[in-house]
Amino acid sequence: MDSGGTGSDKLLSGLEEPGGDAAVLRMRLGGQLRRFREAAGITPEEAGFEIRGSRSKISRLETGKVKLKNRDVTDLLTLYGVTDEAVRSTFLALAIQSNEPDWWAEYGDILPGWFATYLGLEAAATIIRSFEVQFVHALFQTADYARAVTALERKTAPEDEERWVSMLLLRQELLGRPDSPNVWSVMDEAVLRRPAGDAAMMRAQFRHLLKVAELPQVTLQVMPFARGAHAGGNGSFTVLRFEEQDLPDVVYLEQLTSAVYLEQRPSVERYL
Numbered sequence: 001m002d003s004g005g006t007g008s009d010k011l012l013s014g015l016e017e018p019g020g021d022a023a024v025l026r027m028r029l030g031g032q033l034r035r036f037r038e039a040a041g042i043t044p045e046e047a048g049f050e051i052r053g054s055r056s057k058i059s060r061l062e063t064g065k066v067k068l069k070n071r072d073v074t075d076l077l078t079l080y081g082v083t084d085e086a087v088r089s090t091f092l093a094l095a096i097q098s099n100e101p102d103w104w105a106e107y108g109d110i111l112p113g114w115f116a117t118y119l120g121l122e123a124a125a126t127i128i129r130s131f132e133v134q135f136v137h138a139l140f141q142t143a144d145y146a147r148a149v150t151a152l153e154r155k156t157a158p159e160d161e162e163r164w165v166s167m168l169l170l171r172q173e174l175l176g177r178p179d180s181p182n183v184w185s186v187m188d189e190a191v192l193r194r195p196a197g198d199a200a201m202m203r204a205q206f207r208h209l210l211k212v213a214e215l216p217q218v219t220l221q222v223m224p225f226a227r228g229a230h231a232g233g234n235g236s237f238t239v240l241r242f243e244e245q246d247l248p249d250v251v252y253l254e255q256l257t258s259a260v261y262l263e264q265r266p267s268v269e270r271y272l
Contacts, residue, residue, distance in 0.1 A: 023120030025098040027064030029091070031244040033073075034062040036080040050079045063247060064124070065117070068095040107167045110160050114259045118252055123174065127241040128183045129272075131223075131232045135196065136205060137185045139172055140212050140220075145205045148197040153256070175215065184219040188232070192222065239271055 037047055037058075044055040051057070051072045060066045073095050077088055104111060104119050111119075122128065130137050135149050146165045150156070154164060174180060195202050213220045223230060238252040251262040251271045262268060 021120075021123040022098050022100050022102050023064065024124040025094060026066075026068065026120075027124045027242065027244060027247065029068060029094055029098055030062040030064040031246065032091070033076060033080075034246065036077070036082055037062075040080040042079060047076060047079060051075050064120075067099045070095065103170060104167060107163060110156065110163055111167070112258075115254075117261070118254075118259060119171065121240050121250055121252070122171075124242055125181045125240040126243045128181050128185075129239040129241075130183075130185045130237070131188075132185065132191050132236045133188045133233070134191065134194075134236060136187065136191055136209065137183075138168055139175060139183060140185065140209055141168065141172075142201075142205050142208050143169060144201045145196055148201070152196075175212070175218070180217050182217045182219075184221075186221045186223055186232070188223050189225045237271055239268065 037044075044058040047058045048054045048056075053072075057066075061068065061072070070092060073092055074088075077091065082088060082091075102116075102120065102123075104116060108116070128139075135141075136145060138146070141149065143165055146168045147161065150161050150164050150168075154161065156164065175183070192206070196205075209220060212218050223232065235253070238254075240250045240252065242249075248263045248265065249268045249272070251268055253260040253262070262271070
């Protein structure tokens with residue numbers, strides 16, 4: 001097959017973009033692997049067999065959900081007929097880079113695995129849509145508000161609570177990136193009416209919401225009580241969309257001790 005420079009150029013141009021988290025790079029590399037596979041006419045089952053795995057392993061590789069092992073990448077590139085040494089060496093170098101720890105790895109002792117998965121998806125998303133019924137979206141919380149919410153939700157030791165708030169504030173740096181995603185957050189009026197702390201803290205949180213609402217990539221809206229019952233009343237949710245057009249939208253539903261990720265199109269459409 002033609003392994004020419006197009007794939008390599010795309011990878012290099014993606015790498016040059018700011019905010020290149022390892023999770024984002026894994027998704028881009030996975031998408032490129034899928035394009036190589038489809039161009040070679042290889043099925044996921046055949047590719048899985050080649051790397052002593054399964055169809056589901058290929059799916060996880062192509063969607064960036066697992067790290068790329070050098071042996072797997074080398075074998076897949078060979079199977080797909082990618083023989084150009086410049087392309088192969090570039091791809092392998094980027095695969096090594098994509099396996100570097102993400103910024104949230106230092107919080108691994110307090111971070112549930114199911115939430116670390118979300119942070120990777122959030123970092124890679126180009127559009128984030130959310131509906132909130134209880135609290136202000138985490139990307140828009142002040143430190144004091146986040147501290148109050150963490151005390152309610154996490155029930156952790158004080159030192160772990162402070163580390164969780166520190167992690168949250170680092171997460172919010174996403175909004176300052178040159179390639180920041182578009183964020184559309186709808187809050188039920190109850191989010192604003194129900195105090196999470198004293199009046200001074202809530203005033204500071206409201207001022208912060210007014211400030212972030214001025215960002216060109218942020219849209220904040222409120223669902224008023226006067227509208228009555230509505231379809232979002234069953235709970236908060238987030239819908240993530242990615243630059244890779246072949247990656248499905250993901251609906252994220254967070255619970256107290258776990259999370260649900262929905263990718264099937266009928267479910268995603270319902271939430272959209």
